[in-house]
Amino acid sequence: MTVHQKPNTLQLDSFWMPFTANRQFKAAPRMFASAEGMHYTTVDGRKVIDGSAGLWCVNAGHGRRQIAAAVERQLMSLDFAPSFQMGHPIAFDFAERLAAIAPQGLDRVFFTNSGSESADTALKIALAYQRAAGQPTRTRLIGRERGYHGVGFGGMSVGGIVNNRRAFATHLPGVDHIVHTHDLARNAFSKQLPPHGAELADDLERLVALHGAETIAAVIVEPVAGSTGVLAPPQGYLQRLRQLCDKHGILLIFDEVITGFGRLGTPFAANYFGVTPDLMTTAKGITNGTVPMGAVFASRKIHDGLMTGPESQIELFHGYTYSAHPVACAAGLATLDIYEDEGLLTRGASLAGYWSDTFHQLKGLPNVIDIRTVGLMGAVELSPRKDAPGARGYDLMVDCFNRGLYFRQSGDAVALSPPLIVERSHIDEMVSILGDAIKRVA
Numbered sequence: 001m002t003v004h005q006k007p008n009t010l011q012l013d014s015f016w017m018p019f020t021a022n023r024q025f026k027a028a029p030r031m032f033a034s035a036e037g038m039h040y041t042t043v044d045g046r047k048v049i050d051g052s053a054g055l056w057c058v059n060a061g062h063g064r065r066q067i068a069a070a071v072e073r074q075l076m077s078l079d080f081a082p083s084f085q086m087g088h089p090i091a092f093d094f095a096e097r098l099a100a101i102a103p104q105g106l107d108r109v110f111f112t113n114s115g116s117e118s119a120d121t122a123l124k125i126a127l128a129y130q131r132a133a134g135q136p137t138r139t140r141l142i143g144r145e146r147g148y149h150g151v152g153f154g155g156m157s158v159g160g161i162v163n164n165r166r167a168f169a170t171h172l173p174g175v176d177h178i179v180h181t182h183d184l185a186r187n188a189f190s191k192q193l194p195p196h197g198a199e200l201a202d203d204l205e206r207l208v209a210l211h212g213a214e215t216i217a218a219v220i221v222e223p224v225a226g227s228t229g230v231l232a233p234p235q236g237y238l239q240r241l242r243q244l245c246d247k248h249g250i251l252l253i254f255d256e257v258i259t260g261f262g263r264l265g266t267p268f269a270a271n272y273f274g275v276t277p278d279l280m281t282t283a284k285g286i287t288n289g290t291v292p293m294g295a296v297f298a299s300r301k302i303h304d305g306l307m308t309g310p311e312s313q314i315e316l317f318h319g320y321t322y323s324a325h326p327v328a329c330a331a332g333l334a335t336l337d338i339y340e341d342e343g344l345l346t347r348g349a350s351l352a353g354y355w356s357d358t359f360h361q362l363k364g365l366p367n368v369i370d371i372r373t374v375g376l377m378g379a380v381e382l383s384p385r386k387d388a389p390g391a392r393g394y395d396l397m398v399d400c401f402n403r404g405l406y407f408r409q410s411g412d413a414v415a416l417s418p419p420l421i422v423e424r425s426h427i428d429e430m431v432s433i434l435g436d437a438i439k440r441v442a
Contacts, residue, residue, distance in 0.1 A: 030401055035062035038419055038426055040406060051407035051416040051430050056226060056258045057289030060338045061421040067290050067334040074330035083111070083324045091324035094332050098286075098295060101336070101345065103270040106280055108303035110316075111324040112294035115257035116150025118281035119220070121296045123154045124318055125279060126218035126251045129302050135249070138217040141172065142207060142250075145180040148227035149220060149255050149281075158220050161228055176211065178203040178219070182231050184381075188370045189363055190232070191356045197234030201241040204250075213248035218279075223269035226258035229413030230372050230379035238275045251278040251302070257294070261285030262339065262420050264375030265349030272375070278302055288335045293328040344420040348376040354424055358431050359416075365435060366442035367392065376420065380434065381413040395441045396434075405433040 012026045031043040038061060040048045053059055074090070081088040091111065099107035110125070112118045123141055130138035143149065143158030150156070156165060157172035160180065165171065179200055187194035204219065223238060225231040245252040254277040259269035262285070266272040270280060279302060283294030306315045322328070339345050356373040362380055363371055370381040382392050393412040400407065407430075408415045416430060 028398075030398075037061045037063065038422060046404065048401065048404050048406050049418075049426060049430060049433075051405050051418050053285075053417055053419045054289045055284070055408070056263070056417055057284035059261050059263070059285040059420045060288045060335060060342070060344055061419040064288060064290075064334075064338060066338060067288060067331050070330045070334035071291065071327055074327050078326045081326055082321075084319060088324075088326050090326050090329040090333070094324070094329040094336075097333060097336050098297070101267050102297050103268055103276045103280070105276055105299050106270075106297040108298040108300065110296045110298065111328075112283070112296065113292050113320055113322050113325070113328075114150065114294050115255075115281065115283035116152045116155050117320060118257060118283050118294040118296050119149040119155035119158075119255060120152040121318065122253050122279045122281050123158065123218065123220065125296065125298060125302060125306075125316065126253065128316055128318075129251070129305050130217045132306050132308060135214070137214050138249075140174045140176065140211055140216045142204070142216060142219040143175065143177050144219075144221050144225075145177050146182065146225055146228040146231065147177075147180075147220070147222055147255075148225070149222075150257075174215075176207050178207065180225070180228075180231065181233055181237060182228075183234075184370055187234070189360065190372060191360065192352075192374050193232050193235045195235055198236035198240050200234065201237050201244060204241065204244045204248075208248055213250065216248065216250050218251040218253050219245055220253040220255060222255045222258065223273060223275075224259050224264070224374055224377060226377065226415065226417075227408075227410060229381060229410045230374070230377045230415050230417075232372060232374040232377075233273070238273045242275050242277075253277055253279045253281065255281045257281055257283045258377075258417075259375075262345040262348055263377060263417065265346055265352050267345045286335065287328055287331040288338070290335070291325070291328040291331040292322075293325070293332060342421070347420050351376060351422065351424070351427070355427055358427050361431060362435050362438065365438045368438065376422070377415070377417045379413050379415045380438070382438070384412045392441060396437050399437040399441055400433055403433050403437065405430055405437075407434075 032040045033043045034041045095109040098109050112121050145160040147160040149159045157175045160177050181197050181200050183197050186196040260282040264272040278299050280297040287293045359373050359378045360371050367383045369383050372379045385391050390411045393409045397409040
């Protein structure tokens with residue numbers, strides 16, 4: 001296929017697309033052919049500004065030659081090496097570099113290949129730790145309504161987005177959920193953190209009373225819920241959740257697959273909120289989206305709690321063929337170099353106010369019922385059409401794509417979260433295209 005081959009010359013049947021209405025898409029495909037900096041180029045040569053950093057992952061922008069060169073060098077020197085009972089230096093180098101930027105105390109790194117694998121890995125580590133700590137009755141896992149933790153059976157089970165669960169009848173046993181934090185009546189059009197709802201963290205007490213603290217291993221939440229439409233936690237909520245977990249001996253897991261690596265203007269959301277979890281899942285921005293990879297950061301308490309028994313004994317019977325893949329590690333090291341050289345892990349802090357103020361200019365447009373912004377994340381929620389939930393949001397997404405803006409749609413909410421190299425002019429352009437489209441699809 002040539003770079004600018006048009007969709008009507010492609011055979012589309014064989015590829016079963018993920019999280020896509022396949023029949024709808026294949027009737028009118030939207031195709032990218034290349035990317036550079038802040039923009040995609042479509043197969044027919046149109047420039048489209050990337051309003052969602054790919055899928056929340058291209059934090060340093062597209063086409064970074066430094067990463068491509070590192071990948072090429074690694075492929076030509078060591079294309080693959082196993083991490084089961086063997087090692088290669090670049091994996092240890094990358095883990096050290098990651099530990100150096102992690103929230104204080106989360107300096108043990110277990111490599112995975114995606115956010116879904118990171119979620120399942122963190123859940124398994126939590127269960128293994130509780131058993132090793134002499135608390136084998138702590139087997140229950142607690143998620144949150146509207147949460148997203150990937151598509152493995154563990155992440156799906158603790159996740160709380162209904163459509164991601166409905167078709168798959170078999171979930172992990174012993175899973176429950178605390179209530180979500182979206183309060184449209186009290187918190188509509190909030191900038192940064194909503195003022196109301198810290199008390200919603202106390203819903204964990206309900207589950208403790210119902211099941212017994214001695215049965216609960218861990219609670220997993222996204223510091224900012226991304227896939228459900230950018231739901232920032234109410235002021236004080238995460239601090240309260242941390243206190244409750246400590247009170248009842250429950251591990252706290254932050255899913256930072258989206259919020260990690262500079263999305264909120266700090267290296268991780270844990271830094272932004274001043275709350276350190278026991279385990280933290282990452283992926284996406286860890287390699288700037290170039291090579292699939294993820295990592296779970298663990299506290300010394302968790303790691304050392306499993307380093308027991310004979311030294312010849314495997315401490316955690318878990319891992320993946322491609323854990324710490326040398327090419328992914330090379331991409332990750334080059335990505336960290338770019339983040340450091342260009343200050344991208346903190347650059348969002350200087351733009352967050354402008355991002356928020358510009359986004360909120362859309363208030364008052366037809367059918368806009370909420371606008372939410374935190375860091376360099378933002379969402380506009382539209383009222384649904386009668387008997388057609390999600391249709392207005394989909395039409396808005398297609399209209400914007402046709403006019404040069406790509407973003408993520410979640411039902412009737414649209415989420416924008418651009419590469420961290422974004423300039424104010426890009427923000428103006430994105431909000432202008434979005435605002436005009438909102439008027440057209442009313």
